[in-house]
Amino acid sequence: MHLAFEWPKDLQPPLPGQFFTFLPSMVESSAGIILRRPLAFAGFEPKKNTANSSASLSAIAHSIYQIRGPCTKALALQQAGSYIDIIASLGNSFPYPDREEKVIIAGGGIGIGPMLFLAASLAENIAIPEDHIENILKPLESSRSSKEMKLIFGFRSMPLVPSFKEATGNNSIAKTWERLLSGAFIATDDGSKGFHGTVLDALEFLKKTDKLARFWHVYGCGPEAMIAKLAAFAKRNSFPAHLSAEQWMACGIGACQGCVLPARTGGYLRVCSDGPVFEANAIDWEACL
């Protein structure tokens, strides 16, 4: 599902990796839901001036989500134009790669949302026109650019591979997502689409076939098991890596200490305010499983 909402003029735009929480006030009170729900940003469109100089299109923030429980189910039933109570932007963001670093962007399931945002931002940051995004996704063997970016997205099965052709709101973000998705290396656990295997299997495959040179900066978001394996993969290959974690949250701003993960150096780090993006070695991912 796709959620798009108007962004206030006086608020800093969100960054890839950051998230927001929404108050699920649309859920029946009998459901016993009291906590706000976190969702990651999947894109941002700045304010645009229209041909009519007196009018302009507001900035729009985007998120994608799966219907998993009563809150996301109720959110999906909201009509266009509804009001929703949101706190944003929360958490830290993915650090941009060094100028010479090549980039692997790995996403699993609905974890592709923030990775699409990161990929689109990197494409803009390196000043490539939007309609040329596919050029930086060209096959690795033919690319010598220092600005290379490889997207690897994994899903359980083909029906879970999203299509953004019918995404609501401004269509340009959906076009960007579609373009990024069409340039991505797709893996499915059951082999029903693309590569047969997990994101990690795909990475190992690319590594074995010598399509991954050294000095890749790994970015990832997805299920815990994938993140743990991605951290181990990056460590084995001495790749720098920044991974986004997911955890049950209450406050979302660092106060309740509820969403912790075990730090490699002992103690705990809060996903909402110390993260959600962590340098791969900062967290004992294996202990999270």
Next chain:
Amino acid sequence: MANPVGVASGIFGYGEEYEELVNIDELGALYTKTVTLEPREGNPAPRLVETPMGLKFHRSS
């Protein structure tokens, strides 16, 4: 007490986390999370359980 409203220990942390959202000087009282002389590691996740009657936290040990 000028303001009878205080925030309970638990999800209001130590107050500073909410500085951007709330003027904590307007509160009558602020009950912090537990403070100990020596650092304690705390409990592993999951620490939260949402229930219809409120939020349950693992007690820090």
